[in-house]
Amino acid sequence: MTPQEYNKTVDLWADGVYRFIRKSLNHDDDARDVVQNAFEILWKNHENVQFDKAKSYLFSTAYHNMIDHVRKHKRMDYVEEIDESAKGGTAEAQVDVKEMIDKALSRLPEVQKNCILLRDYEGYSYEEIGELLSLSESQVKVYIFRARQTMKEYLVSIYHLI
Amino acid sequence: MKINLDNYEAWMVDYIEGNLSADQQRELQEFLVFHPELQKELDAFSMTKLPVDTSVYYPNKEALKQPVGGGKIIAMGSWKRYAAAAAAVCTLFIGIRMFNGNNNNNAIQPYAYQRPSIQLPNKTVTPIAQDKQVIPVKKLKSVQPLGDKNGVQFAEDRQKENQQHNPEINPIQEIQFAQSSGFHFTSEADIRDMINISEVETQDVQFASNTVYQNSTVISLNDNKTVVDWWLDAQAIGNEVEGVISEVKDTELNPFKRKASAQEGVKERSFKVPGVSYYSRQAN
Numbered sequence: 279m280t281p282q283e284y285n286k287t288v289d290l291w292a293d294g295v296y297r298f299i300r301k302s303l304n305h306d307d308d309a310r311d312v313v314q315n316a317f318e319i320l321w322k323n324h325e326n327v328q329f330d331k332a333k334s335y336l337f338s339t340a341y342h343n344m345i346d347h348v349r350k351h352k353r354m355d356y357v358e359e360i361d362e363s364a365k366g367g368t369a370e371a372q373v374d375v376k377e378m379i380d381k382a383l384s385r386l387p388e389v390q391k392n393c394i395l396l397r398d399y400e401g402y403s404y405e406e407i408g409e410l411l412s413l414s415e416s417q418v419k420v421y422i423f424r425a426r427q428t429m430k431e432y433l434v435s436i437y438h439l440i
Numbered sequence: 441m442k443i444n445l446d447n448y449e450a451w452m453v454d455y456i457e458g459n460l461s462a463d464q465q466r467e468l469q470e471f472l473v474f475h476p477e478l479q480k481e482l483d484a485f486s487m488t489k490l491p492v493d494t495s496v497y498y499p500n501k502e503a504l505k506q507p508v509g510g511g512k513i514i515a516m517g518s519w520k521r522y523a524a525a526a527a528a529v530c531t532l533f534i535g536i537r538m539f540n541g542n543n544n545n546n547a548i549q550p551y552a553y554q555r556p557s558i559q560l561p562n563k564t565v566t567p568i569a570q571d572k573q574v575i576p577v578k579k580l581k582s583v584q585p586l587g588d589k590n591g592v593q594f595a596e597d598r599q600k601e602n603q604q605h606n607p608e609i610n611p612i613q614e615i616q617f618a619q620s621s622g623f624h625f626t627s628e629a630d631i632r633d634m635i636n637i638s639e640v641e642t643q644d645v646q647f648a649s650n651t652v653y654q655n656s657t658v659i660s661l662n663d664n665k666t667v668v669d670w671w672l673d674a675q676a677i678g679n680e681v682e683g684v685i686s687e688v689k690d691t692e693l694n695p696f697k698r699k700a701s702a703q704e705g706v707k708e709r710s711f712k713v714p715g716v717s718y719y720s721r722q723a724n
Contacts, residue, residue: 281506281507281508282508284505284506285505285506285508288501288504288505289501292498292501292504293496293497293498293501295498296496296497296498297492297493297496297497300496301493301496310498310499313498313504314503314504317504321506375487379487379488379490382488383490394488394490395490397457398489398490398491398492399490399492399493422453422457423449423450423453425488426453426456426485426488427449427453429484429487429488430449430481430484430485430487430488433484433487433488434480434481434484
């Protein structure tokens, strides 16, 4: 990959990889550090990485950076509980749908969340997600099914209240 | 397989994933005609398809770029940007004056921006056929014991189990073990699910083994309604899983000895393999 192609990689995928890491980590600064670090690694190896492989290299590097980062900082967001007060049937009608979906997403186990983010945000196939996250295709499919099922149940439970 | 009340969720997910053929989509629609109460579930499933959140983007892409000819590209602060822009305008203006002064007959050609052509990689969503193969289970890596009381208990239990069982996880043996312990797997899907899950569990345990706190995953089988939960601390599990995982009566099968959070009217079944625990429940 030439320096020009590397810069094109920045233009094309910096937002996407940042969105993936930011949504997964749920932390702006940490996500920025992880993405910056991933690009530094990509630049160091740019001569050995083909441009057409740069995106998956970048996502994979960022993903592994994120895991290292979480281990290093011993920080992991806890799964958010359903708001107990909302269970009483007093939920306000003006529930923000986006916020609700974000909440449903944040309740997922990390691996399921990552599968969903890569699938929906980046349009990756099951096979590609499997390569990035070191999972088999069938595992990815099962994770995505369970993630959507968990999110659906949460959304249905919220809708019952409205 | 035809759509029915047991598998409609899988059909709905396949529908929103774009994995259904035209005939299958029709079949789903016909099914919903007879079960209009399930339409809201399909609507909720559709909401799980996340739109790209464009409000989240990398704040300073220029700082990530590298020079093409030497020297790193450094992102400038706003005043520097204005100063640079002003300098560029002055230079351009002076240049134009000089150019016009020397070559009055030559009109200046406007600069035409040409969008660079970018070759995007092809992305195709490939539907995956149901995998009928039994997936071999990976060998577990050893897991460091937890630092707290429960963790030590957990590690001790695990050590005992490893002495009792073959540490090599053999899916068939484990199924036999589970069956001999009173748990019955009546369908191939159950067995396949169990084996898939054990891979999932293995990976998570491997991941957790390098951390100070123990991460782990509980898999709750509820036929088609399988839930995977993640928790960071065995003690916290009772709270984290909010009743999905409930107390397992046989403490030998429950190394976590967690608080009961069982709901009434829920049958439980449980089994475990060395180093990995599975809990499941089935609603009446």
